[in-house]
Amino acid sequence: MRVLQVCAEIFPLLKTGGLADVAGALPAALAGVGVDARVLLPGFDAILQGLQNAECLVELPGHGQVPGGRLLRGELPAAGVTAYVLDSPALYQRPGGPYADAAGQSWPDNHLRFAALGWAAAALALGADTTWRPAVVNAHDWHAGLVPACLRATAAPVASVYTIHNLAYQGQFDAACFAQLGLPASFWGVNGMEAWGQLNFMKAGLYFADRLSTVSPTYAREIQQPEQGMGLDGLLAGRANVLHGILNGVDPAVWSPASDTLINTRYDASRLAGKARCKADLQTRLGLALDPKAPLFCVVSRLTEQKGLPLVLNGVQAMVARGAQLAVLGSGDAHMEARFRALAASHPASVAVRIGYDEPFAHQLVAGADVILVPSRFEPCGLTQLYGLAYGTLPLVRRVGGLADTVTDSALENLEDDTATGFVFEEFTDAAFDAAVRRALALYKRPKAWTAVMRAGMARRHDWRVAAEAYRDMYRLALPH
Structure with missing residues (x-):
């Protein structure tokens, strides 16, 4: 089966x-289960710089006010x-x-920039590459949201999946942008691309x-309800029979403490001394008190x-006040960034903050911390x-979405x-957050129990x-029967 993944x-x-x-992990994983997967991406500089042996397949025309471009392979x-x-x-x-x-201001022509991606997907579905044509096109997130519409508009002979x-x-x-996309007028409206007038x-x-x-x-269940449906819960509930909830995976070639070259000392569940060395290294680099008994919490997140x-x-x-430390890596809301910086300034031995994103440092944080906070x-x-689970860094999470599906609470019966x-x-x-933190601190004082939970998490696959x-299996269901 040939599948085209479309993402930004x-x-x-x-x-x-x-x-x-x-997007980086799924194609190789699909290849492992017999799916021939390729990707379609916008021509951002970073993408073009990584593209090797490129050849131009075709010059794509524009549609409406959506520019065309060269389709490279x-x-x-x-x-x-x-x-x-x-x-x-x-x-x-x-x-x-x-x-x-x-x-940080969204480009005003983003509707044209990502509509072009939809039309490019339709061109591939119609045979722009004469040596490879997909049977299924899987579009990811809003940037590729127009892909199924463009496929429908061109009557492309493929199945479509939207993730x-x-x-x-x-x-x-703005609603006026629809007229610029080159799509049929019938695609506008409640039974189409309009939602709440936009x-x-x-x-x-x-x-x-x-x-x-x-x-x-x-999350597949939650988004069918008003609280988390973001105004689209009615449509999602109406299409519940074709909605699949598929949990993301982790690429062990990138995220494994036993082989991670970005961390100070590699370790695994049977050799946990390396994790202690990662923690000491992290405390030293961040200027935190060098204290192995201080539980170190971390945040790696958009703020x-x-x-x-x-x-x-x-x-x-x-x-x-209870003796814990906190290390934060992330960026986002300016007010939150300022508050985290202020906390680090007032508690330099206990709180460290780095604003921005740094992939190697993210690995070092996850390896060196005791607890990773995801209270979404x-x-x-x-x-x-x-x-966190893979690195023996216990997640502290709220019971929502994928967090509910992947983390088991350290209640007495689960410890047993x-x-x-x-x-x-x-x-x-x-x-509720404070109570969870206090439970984490209480368990940390029981090293044997803490290590058992670490190893249980590291054993999860x-x-x-x-x-x-x-x-x-979903792609097979999408194909005509």
């Missing part, structure tokens, strides 16, 4: 979040996949990030795709409301808690039968093969 970023060439990790050795890249310098080669300028990575980011634009790329994907998926079973960081900010003083308000899947892997709380309140088999 891919690890390790271009990453703003977990989408890139999935080549290899992305860093990601281990054959890739198609839409080379359109006017759309993609700009200063700043892939979706916003250097000041939601985060329903909160929907690609919403053009909505996510809605287009959800409405026109043959099958839908999201990145954990619990946003969604990620539950207000709970962490409100709880830091109590954590420090909502969380489609979450990857950092999976990294060796199924506990972390700390889970229910309500999004300071009190969240590899991509299981996910790839579920994707393959």
Whole structure:
């Protein structure tokens, strides 16, 4: 089966979040279960620089006000996949990030930039590469939301799958933008791409795709309800019979303490002394008190409301007062960045903060910390808690989305039968978060029990093969019968 994955970023060439990790790992995992997967990406500088043996297949025409471009085919050795890249310098080669300028303002023509990706996918589905034509096109997140609509508009003979990575980011634009996309007028409206009076790329994907998926079973259920449906719960509930919840995996070639070249000392569940050395190294590098008995909590995250960081900010003083340390890596909301910096300035021996993103340092944080905090308000899947499990860094999470599917609370009955892997709380309140922190601190004082939970977490397998088999089965269901 030939499958084309369409996404806006891919690890390790271009990453703003977990989408890139999935895009980088899924094609190889699919190959392992008999699926011939390739990717289609926008021609951002980082992508073009990583593309080798590139050749131009065709000059794509524009549609409406959507510019065309050169459709390139080549290899992305860093990601281990054959890739198609839409080379359109006017759309993609700009200063700043892939979706916003250097000041963080979204590019005003994002609807055109990512509509072009949809039309490129349709061209491939119609045979732009005469040597390889997909049977299924899998579009990821809002940037590829127009892919199923473009496939439908061109009557391309393929099945379409649309994968939601985060329903909160929907690609919403003024209604007037629809007329610029070159799509049939009949595609506008409630039974189409309009949501609450706006053009909505996510809605287009959800409405026109043959099958839908999201990145954990619990999130698939949650988004059918108003609280987490983000205004699209009615449509999702109506399509529940074609909605799949497939948990993301972790690539052991990238995230394994036994082989990770980015950390100070490698270790595994039978040789945990290396983790203690990683912790000492981290404390030293961050200027924290060099104290092996101080439980070290970490955050590796976008600093946003969604990620539950207000709970962490409100709880830091109590954590420090109880002898804990906190190390933070991330960027996002300017107010949160300022508050974290202020806490680090007032507690330099206990709190360290690095604003920005640094992939090697993220590995070092996860390896050196004792607990990784993921207290999200909502969380489609979450990857950092999976990294924590792999590295023996116990996740402290809220029971939502993929966090609920992957972390088992250290309640007495779970400690008794060796199924506990972390700390889970229910309500999004300071009190519930604080209670979970206190339970973590209490368990930390019992080294034998703590080590048993570490080893139980490290024994959990969240590899991509299981996910790839579920994707393959979904693709088969999407095909005409």
